[in-house]
Amino acid sequence: MLLTGLVPLVAVGFMVAWFLGSGSALFRLGQAPVEKLAFERVLFGPQEIVLLVRNEGPGLMAVGQVLVNDAIWDFSIAPGRELGRLDAARISIPYDWIEGEPYALDVVSGTGIRHRRVVDVATATPQATPAAFALFGLLGLYVGVIPVFLGLLWLPFLRSMPRGWMDFWISLTVGLLLFLGLDTFREAFGTLGRVPEFMGGFMLVALGAIAAFLALTAADRGMRRARGGGGPATGLGLATLIAIGIGLHNLGEGLAIGAAYTLGEVALGSFLIVGFTLHNTTEGLAILSPLVEGRVALGRLALLGAIGGAPTILGTWTGAFTYSDPLSLVFLGIGGGAILQVVRVLVRARAGGGESMVEALARPRNLVGLLAGFLLMYATSLLVAA
Amino acid sequence: MKALLRSVVAVLATAAVVWGLATLARPARTALARTAAEDEAARAARDHAIRALTAFDTGKATRLPDGTMLREYWVEAIEKEVEVAPGVRFPAWTFNGGIPGPSIRCTEGDSVRVHFTNRGRRPHSMHFHGIHRADMDGVFEQISPGDRYVYEFRAAPFGLHLYHCHTMPVKMHIARGLYGVFLIDPKTPRPPANEMVMMMNGFDTDLNGEENEFYTVNGYANVFFRDHPIPIRVGELQRIYLVNITEIDLLNSMHTHATFFHVYPTGTTLTPTLYTDTISMGQGERAILEFTYPHPGRYLFHAHQNEFAELGWLGQFDVKP
Numbered sequence: 216m217l218l219t220g221l222v223p224l225v226a227v228g229f230m231v232a233w234f235l236g237s238g239s240a241l242f243r244l245g246q247a248p249v250e251k252l253a254f255e256r257v258l259f260g261p262q263e264i265v266l267l268v269r270n271e272g273p274g275l276m277a278v279g280q281v282l283v284n285d286a287i288w289d290f291s292i293a294p295g296r297e298l299g300r301l302d303a304a305r306i307s308i309p310y311d312w313i314e315g316e317p318y319a320l321d322v323v324s325g326t327g328i329r330h331r332r333v334v335d336v337a338t339a340t341p342q343a344t345p346a347a348f349a350l351f352g353l354l355g356l357y358v359g360v361i362p363v364f365l366g367l368l369w370l371p372f373l374r375s376m377p378r379g380w381m382d383f384w385i386s387l388t389v390g391l392l393l394f395l396g397l398d399t400f401r402e403a404f405g406t407l408g409r410v411p412e413f414m415g416g417f418m419l420v421a422l423g424a425i426a427a428f429l430a431l432t433a434a435d436r437g438m439r440r441a442r443g444g445g446g447p448a449t450g451l452g453l454a455t456l457i458a459i460g461i462g463l464h465n466l467g468e469g470l471a472i473g474a475a476y477t478l479g480e481v482a483l484g485s486f487l488i489v490g491f492t493l494h495n496t497t498e499g500l501a502i503l504s505p506l507v508e509g510r511v512a513l514g515r516l517a518l519l520g521a522i523g524g525a526p527t528i529l530g531t532w533t534g535a536f537t538y539s540d541p542l543s544l545v546f547l548g549i550g551g552g553a554i555l556q557v558v559r560v561l562v563r564a565r566a567g568g569g570e571s572m573v574e575a576l577a578r579p580r581n582l583v584g585l586l587a588g589f590l591l592m593y594a595t596s597l598l599v600a601a
Numbered sequence: 602m603k604a605l606l607r608s609v610v611a612v613l614a615t616a617a618v619v620w621g622l623a624t625l626a627r628p629a630r631t632a633l634a635r636t637a638a639e640d641e642a643a644r645a646a647r648d649h650a651i652r653a654l655t656a657f658d659t660g661k662a663t664r665l666p667d668g669t670m671l672r673e674y675w676v677e678a679i680e681k682e683v684e685v686a687p688g689v690r691f692p693a694w695t696f697n698g699g700i701p702g703p704s705i706r707c708t709e710g711d712s713v714r715v716h717f718t719n720r721g722r723r724p725h726s727m728h729f730h731g732i733h734r735a736d737m738d739g740v741f742e743q744i745s746p747g748d749r750y751v752y753e754f755r756a757a758p759f760g761l762h763l764y765h766c767h768t769m770p771v772k773m774h775i776a777r778g779l780y781g782v783f784l785i786d787p788k789t790p791r792p793p794a795n796e797m798v799m800m801m802n803g804f805d806t807d808l809n810g811e812e813n814e815f816y817t818v819n820g821y822a823n824v825f826f827r828d829h830p831i832p833i834r835v836g837e838l839q840r841i842y843l844v845n846i847t848e849i850d851l852l853n854s855m856h857t858h859a860t861f862f863h864v865y866p867t868g869t870t871l872t873p874t875l876y877t878d879t880i881s882m883g884q885g886e887r888a889i890l891e892f893t894y895p896h897p898g899r900y901l902f903h904a905h906q907n908e909f910a911e912l913g914w915l916g917q918f919d920v921k922p
Binding site for chain 2 (some may be wrong): 220278285286323326327328
């Protein structure tokens, strides 16, 4: 019975084999002359520029010449000059490049087509040395972990406020998270342009987002079941969900920071780091809002901070040393999807009997809180406009 | 449990089939055959550029009853792919299969007869720079594929000229490679010298009309720098027939290292007008350069637009004692 499931697949296999063989004469399909070469990474090493390229065109292509700033340059290529469909090659160009200057890198194919990648600012590609690990770890610590912990210090203040403010804090958190979720998707769409078309970059974002959304939904339900009650998550459970969502967002953010540095798009100025510190302090605030009522152990609080902040370090390391655009799209999708799920849980908890989630948000007090949270994120994000 | 097992097997089977299809969908590699063909293309292009440096076509010469020398030449327009830089092919249109076409040489007053056959897939023509009748100008008489035409005129004036296709769009027909040197010697020959033809050109290999990807002399990037430094002798008179046929860019130029040359613009005088080491020319301009090297060694020559030099217009003289 199981084998019947294979019948269509085998039939399709035969059809493909036939088309690639004698069947191709049926349509007289010439090989399309369209060539596409993707620059997956450009690495700047000592006295050397390295291009990692992939043929994403429909047919074979050959690498003919390499031009650096419109001059023919010596190069070596491995494994070979000829690239089949989706084959990759490593082109090494001995070149005395200058830190901070722009470079136009052309690969001229065997048919004379020029494929160009412009690097706006050449920066030495970080090598995975202990010192570089320490540097990027420290970077993640400053932009991701410390700010979240600083934000957690608001707990006594929140508790000193009248109880009626609870609604406001929650809706403020919704605003903060909504901004973070949308910001993650914005980051993903910015990266889309660099990803080879055949990778279907948009679908990678969607894949990450859907998977994260459903996984957190399952986690939420699991936590509720374990508690024995069927009601919406509250207190520590809700704070944990928020921390996970923020952590996944920070993984993507760390990736983006590490990669931007590697790609020469930002300088690691102290201004940028200060900006991220202020921006991410608000994330700590978001984790706190469900904890205003009831007791919470200090260790638990620290754990929540770690869940929310530590992934940033993982992100900066990955972004700096093994950056891959397609992979970062999946991560950004996961971050965005996770946060949107947390927003959903938060809002559903606010919604009264028969009220839709949007209606709940539109209640005046919630609306004010949401907008305040969004604007707070927006204002601090201006500090990182690098 | 059974259902789980089944779905796992189904997923694995699907993955196997997809992997199989993906493998099939990769085009077969014919690496060895291609490499051999490419080596052959590279060798042909290098050989052509080196041969064009010194080869002249003086035609089939016969003395007419009135004493005039009749020179007959056979030229074909051939559309074929040529290599213009190592590993880079160009869908060229050529005279007699190479870029530049043959250097047609005669003496002032000769009767010139050029038998032209268009073996291409679109109309072409031959437009000679010189003095001749309207119907010998190669502009209004477009030669269809497979047709022939005979260009006939008295060679005048003496000097360094050129010929090229004049079919519209002309810039396209020239950019594709349809040009060559047309040299008319004065009746009293110039003094003996080591003579060289250098046709400066560019190749817009991606055919987008925006800029030339490569610049060459005689059709192959860096051929006189890497493949064939030009051997010459100390003290020997050198004569370069230098023609600029570069499309797209307004100017091209030549600079010789460590020596100066006398310039005969268009080669229409026997007295030089300039003594320099760098000369710039617009499209279609040409000049005869004469110089000697007093010291042995290797000396560069190149376009003094250094961008052109670094995109293939670079060569060296190997001056032997």
